[in-house]
Amino acid sequence: MSVWDEMAKLIAKLPSHVIGPERVRFLGDLVRTARDELRRDMQGIVHGWLVRMSQNEASDIDVGGWGCGGKVWYRIHGVKRPDPDSQVLSLEETDLLLLNLLTDSQREFLFEHRNLDFSYTFEADGRSYRFRADMYFDLDHLALNMRFIKGEIRPFKSLGFHPNVARALSLIHVKQGLTLVTGITGSGKSSTLDSIIDANNQSVDAHIVIIGAPIETVHKPKRCIIRHREVGRDVKSFKEGTIEALRQDPDIIVIGEMRDPETIMTALEVTDSGHKVFSTLHTASAVESIDRIIA
Template sequence: MTTPYSSEAFLHQLLGKALAAHASDIHLKVGQPPGARVRGDMVYFRVDKIRPEDSEAAARVLLAGQPARDELAALQEHDTSVVVPGLGRFRVSLYRQRGSLAIVLRSIPLQVPSFDELGVPSAVRALAEQDHGLVLVAGTAGSGKSTTLAAFVGHINATLPRHIITLEDPIEHVHEDNRSSVSQREIGVDTADFPTALRAALRQDPDVVMVSSLHDGASFELALHAAETGHLVLAAVHTPDVARTLGRLLALGKSPGEARDRLADCLLGVVAQRLLPRRDGTGEVLAAEVLIATAAVREAIRRPEGSPSLRELMEKGVTPYGMQTFEAHVRQLVGQGIITKETAKAVTSL
């Protein structure tokens, strides 16, 4: 049955209106009108509620040319990405709920963002120019981890003659070769899973390996091994702050003591970030805490008992190393008039 959602033009118009309202995500779910996440809140278009045939039609348009389109009846969840001319690239997540298809699209700019455009702290940028070691980008869902990782890859690609391999699920930002050669591999399309791809990457002569999600013990072990053997490893971790990021990874290690020593040896730094609504309503701004792996930080990872906490080390490392706590950055954003005091109070104890 033909529906408006069978039309590519209709879907593109819907996405265009959502982006004009500065939406980060667009939702299509049976039983409600199309929705969009604007400045953190869900808002809905003033149109008819979506029917099962509408969401199925939209899925067929979005999956055009992909094998999953022919398997739609059996599909339970599926992640991919699409390019909409004139609007940009979208990460697409399809899933079933109450037996019907639902779709969430996240906007990804076609242009790879720079560190300056994102507002990434300067101490983090220096990590992109290291020859080897482990750099972690942490945050909860929707905190911009993938975009920050893309900025890392973009910076290296623009400035250094390297071979970069990215392992992504799915591929989001597309990198054209510049000074570097960039090989982008999508989980489920170009390779089976992250551990398989990481093992293979070490035989593909990389200088840099980017991992879009470090969430299991096998991947963590392989990422450590890659960093230990002379590669720069950039990886995202789904944790809210620096302390819980390191705690999560250490819990994944086979031997806690050995994992502490190995992580202390190869860690370069951690940036844990969140996106906060701007005061002027024009979008979101990055707020981050930054840990740089100084000698004192490495010792605190190896022997936490009797060492200063990571928070204390971040507070003491502001001037010499460019470290910062999340609270300090939020306070700075308030002082600059970028976010409101109400936003600051909602996310910290300020």
């Protein structure tokens, strides 16, 4: 029996009276109790899409929900189109395939909040593939976007910072203070922050705690201990992760994004306590960043 036949048997167990998001929750229970072999085969289908994504030099993949029309979509060189070779999937089939990617705790978070940011990694063809993912509801069914993370960190010197700015970013020269990397979506905030982390990792003996939603780049410890704490997986929120970091003897605390008032206030309080803090803010200018923090 093929994996598609076995998935059809699972879908056939859906009671007709179960409607809306509860249908997805019911499918989640079926996935949780499914045979390990079936779950591996379902996982292999999605991994095939993701490997193809890398081969096609695509930056993003979208699948599931009403919006995709049962097709797998790729963004290649800025253009998003459906894969002409992908089969047409039913909404329940994509629900099953997407639910199978999650842990039990991630599924519960998704059902409660109707959205889940997470990272996803797997090994294939002797290499590691890593993605930033966002799963959400689209008219009572699941949809997924994944962005390929290349894992290459841009050299710090290539960023062209003024020597005084470069000194301020280094723990060797400045032991405390808040540094914000700001900009619009796609402007390179995360990659710039990774370069700053990597520069400190190579130049100073220290302890760096990174709190992200999700964790995109995993830094190998060189001269620093580097902790990666993903919101929803290792810690409940940016705020809690930041407060907990204070008890972990950090030299640098990296907050992936200051996206809400609680996180902004916590970052400011941690900075006032004498720590070196880095974060990002989704703003278009320095003036707008100050206005956002004050507001």
